Amino acid sequence: MTSEDWSGRFPFADPDSLRSAVLVCHRNADPDAYLSAYALSALLRRLAPACEVFIATPDGMTTLTSKLAERFPHPTVEEEGGDHDLYVAVDVGDTELLKGWRAKMQASEGVTVLIDHHPIRDVELYDHVIADAKATSSAEVVFRLFAEANIRPDRASAQALLLAMMFDSSHLSIAGEEGLRLAVKLMDAGADLTQARRDLRSEPDYGEVMAKLKGVQRLKVYRVGEWVVSTTTIGSFQAHVARALVFLGADVAVVGGESEEEARVSLRATQRFSERTGVELGTQVAEEVGKELGGHGGGHATAASLSAPTDENDAVERCLTRLSALLGAEAHAIA
Ligand SMILES: [Mn+2]
Structure with a gap:
């Protein structure tokens, strides 16, 4: 050489x-x-x-x-x-x-x-x-x-x-x-x-700000076993809203929205939830529920999304059902 x-x-x-x-x-x-x-x-x-x-x-x-x-x-x-x-x-x-x-x-x-x-x-x-x-x-x-x-x-x-x-x-x-x-x-x-x-430091995007605040206004909170799962629906910025809910303290956030006759759902979980439960949002929730509803989904263990030809509430509820099955505990509505 x-x-x-x-x-x-x-x-x-x-x-x-x-x-x-x-x-x-x-x-x-x-x-x-x-x-x-x-x-x-x-x-x-x-x-x-x-x-x-x-x-x-x-x-x-x-x-x-x-x-x-x-x-x-x-x-x-x-x-x-x-x-x-x-x-x-x-x-x-x-x-x-x-x-x-x-x-x-x-x-x-x-x-x-x-x-x-x-x-x-x-x-x-x-x-x-x-x-x-x-x-x-x-x-x-x-x-x-x-x-x-x-x-x-x-x-x-x-x-x-x-x-x-x-x-x-x-x-x-x-x-x-x-x-x-x-x-x-x-x-x-x-x-x-x-x-x-x-x-x-970026300037606030007020579209995103409004989506987050409205998302919180429509929030539903569930206890699934020891875990706190929050769900909501919003027209846009679903991923940002889900991340914000986890930041507020939810272990898992499921945020639905509708666009072009399709439901979109973004899911986020904490690292702690992922490590303790072994639940992978991408493969075990988004992909499965996406398929079940005739759409598609996927992602990482703590960040995932799906889209399917259904309405947003149905898609969110299916994710919640799937989570509760994976965790082996019923979802109890708290708020
Ligand atoms: Mn990079």
């Missing part, structure tokens, strides 16, 4: 051979995806000064990401147009979320890389995968690449990585030991914690 062997390390190609690279975020890019790509671009341009680097954001970005992108501007590219030498999917999780870029990467002559912290199942698309499911953000994985290349991030990249890390770790509260150490290193490199906190 010569000192110029790049086959085993990022960017997995001789940097001098790279003319054009695209960093592709997941659809509707969140701050971790966009800002990790932003910092990765700075690293790549240090390694390959002659390479033009673009960021792609299929289906745009979230509102907060758009706001942050004004402070961290970067050239973007659409999928029409020629091939690139290097494609790096950042924070993508499922390749579905690459939208049209997936087919483009499949057909490409260039090197394809994944940098991620989601549990990854489909890796066939990529020539190289740098993924760590223990990291709380993709930013942590990107920062490690700086360290491996022995390159200190510039101040803007350090700030971008700190913001990304804080966004994905509930302001570092669920960051692991390594994450916290990396955050301190980013501050040493010039990142400003106070500024990052300020930047992550």
Whole structure:
């Protein structure tokens, strides 16, 4: 191996051979995806000064990401147009979320890389995968690449990585030991914690605020064994309302709504509920009830949703029945 062997390390190609690279975020890019790509671009341009680097954001970005992108501007590219030498999917999780870029990467002559912290199942698309499911953000994985290349991030990249890390770790509260150490290193490199906190504060969305408050107004509360399950219905923001109910103290929240002659239900539970009962909302409630009602559902252990051709009250009640069967206890209405 010569000192110029790049086959085993990022960017997995001789940097001098790279003319054009695209960093592709997941659809509707969140701050971790966009800002990790932003910092990765700075690293790549240090390694390959002659390479033009673009960021792609299929289906745009979230509102907060758009706001942050004004402070961290970067050239973007659409999928029409020629091939690139290097494609790096950042924070993508499922390749579905690459939208049209997936087919483009499949057909490409260039090197394809994944940098991620989601549990990854489909890796066939990529020539190289740098993924760590223990990291709380993709930013942590990107920062490690700086360290491996022995390159200190510039101040803007350090700030971008700190913001990304804080966004994905509930302001570092669920960051692991390594994450916290990396955050301190980013501050040493010039990142400003106070500024990052300020930047992550978003303006209230009053549609969401009204949905939450109305959802609470229509709240039903049940005791199922030792657990408190709350249900409600609302026209929109069902997931936000469910999360808010769990924040208020419910062990499980089931929030229904109707759109286009279909019922949608969002379910949320606390980590504690999930650990103690072993109940998985995604596979055992949303998927099952979705099927039962002729629709579909799924999700994670503590966050799931379903949609089915029925009315919202029926869908919510079926979820409650299913929960009570899984917990082996009847649901007693309290309020
Ligand atoms: Mn992420």
